[in-house]
Amino acid sequence: MMEVMFIDAKTKEEKIILDSGTVDYCKKYKVIAVYAAVQFASQLPTAVSQLAEAGIEVITSQPDRTSREFQILGCDTFHPGLRLARDPDAYLYVGDGLFHPRALALAQKDADRFREIIRYDPFAKQHFILDESDVRAILRSYKGNLMAFLAATNIGVIVTTKSGQQQFVPGKELAKRYPEKSVYYFAENTIDFSRLEDFPFIEVWVNTACPRIGYDDATERRIAMVNLNDAMQAKELLSSKNLLTKE
Amino acid sequence: MLVSPLIMPSYDLELEKAIACVKEKGYKTVLIQLPDGLKPRAKEIVDALRKETGAEVLVWLGACYGACDIPHGLSQLGVELLVQWGHNVFRKKSTGW
Numbered sequence: 001m002m003e004v005m006f007i008d009a010k011t012k013e014e015k016i017i018l019d020s021g022t023v024d025y026c027k028k029y030k031v032i033a034v035y036a037a038v039q040f041a042s043q044l045p046t047a048v049s050q051l052a053e054a055g056i057e058v059i060t061s062q063p064d065r066t067s068r069e070f071q072i073l074g075c076d077t078f079h080p081g082l083r084l085a086r087d088p089d090a091y092l093y094v095g096d097g098l099f100h101p102r103a104l105a106l107a108q109k110d111a112d113r114f115r116e117i118i119r120y121d122p123f124a125k126q127h128f129i130l131d132e133s134d135v136r137a138i139l140r141s142y143k144g145n146l147m148a149f150l151a152a153t154n155i156g157v158i159v160t161t162k163s164g165q166q167q168f169v170p171g172k173e174l175a176k177r178y179p180e181k182s183v184y185y186f187a188e189n190t191i192d193f194s195r196l197e198d199f200p201f202i203e204v205w206v207n208t209a210c211p212r213i214g215y216d217d218a219t220e221r222r223i224a225m226v227n228l229n230d231a232m233q234a235k236e237l238l239s240s241k242n243l244l245t246k247e
Numbered sequence: 248m249l250v251s252p253l254i255m256p257s258y259d260l261e262l263e264k265a266i267a268c269v270k271e272k273g274y275k276t277v278l279i280q281l282p283d284g285l286k287p288r289a290k291e292i293v294d295a296l297r298k299e300t301g302a303e304v305l306v307w308l309g310a311c312y313g314a315c316d317i318p319h320g321l322s323q324l325g326v327e328l329l330v331q332w333g334h335n336v337f338r339k340k341s342t343g344w
Contacts, residue, residue: 005328006314006336007264007330007331008333008335010259010261011257011258038335066338067336075344167344190309190310210315211344228344
């Protein structure tokens with residue numbers, strides 16, 4: 001049997017030290033949840049101390065699918081996967097990419113109000129802000145896709161063969177939840193959006209693989225697609241007061 | 248240097264870990280999988296693994312979106328060890344996202 005080995009590829013920086021501008025900016029919040037990409041997750045004690053000395057309460061967690069505290073994954077930003085004991089006033093994400101902080105923003109679609117994400121880039125040594133406006137267009141499109149899903153008859157459920165993302169069993173629940181719809185299941189390894197055009201009878205697609213496929217990837221390509229978890233509770237999501245339904 | 252340090256920040260590849268594993272287990276065929284940001288360093292990794300272990304080293308050409316994204320079917324190529332950089336052990340939940 002093939003062995004699989006993971007190497008974090010940690011940054012060579014021994015510790016992350018926030019610049020004064022970032023610490024000053026964070027002072028506008030009382031409680032900040034701190035997370036990082038795995039490359040930086042073990043070098044955070046100094047940054048956490050800096051925030052504490054500035055009078056900020058720092059909270060964090062080890063999300064469900066991760067290997068250590070402070071680490072964040074794109075699929076673990078949703079409640080209850082995040083496993084944060086309570087809501088913060090804002091998030092501080094340490095890393096040089098946008099994938100994870102954007103996930104923290106998108107995961108707030110069910111929330112009553114948006115919590116800002118302060119992204120500290122350890123290489124640029126400065127912070128950048130992600131606010132509600134950065135994901136508003138995606139949420140607007142996604143809301144439309146959910147409405148289209150509820151109205152559609154022919155649904156295509158995409159199941160990946162990637163073992164880490166394969167969710168065929170939960171996917172089969174969709175047909176039980178919506179017996180009035182005709183649900184067809186499609187299998188693929190890496191999803192090629194152009195292949196979806198080969199099945200014109202499908203009105204709306206349901207993604208069971210990485211949830212980011214249903215949020216940013218599909219909405220940016222104007223594809224009618226929703227994620228399984230949201231499809232299962234589409235009526236509830238659309239009838240609640242949250243960021244998704246906010247005008 | 249072909250890649251600017253501003254584009255390719257300094258990440259520790261910990262090659263010694265992979266080399267030690269290959270030597271200890273006596274693996275003959277290894278596949279490395281890299282996220283896009285580390286793909287330019289594939290040559291460095293392959294050259295080091297080949298030199299230090301004598302193993303045949305393949306590079307995964309496709310995506311590497313995370314620890315959830317492990318290629319399958321590699322046993323057909325005789326791959327005994329897959330080393331993925333940039334991610335950590337993923338604890339899949341079978342109940343969906």
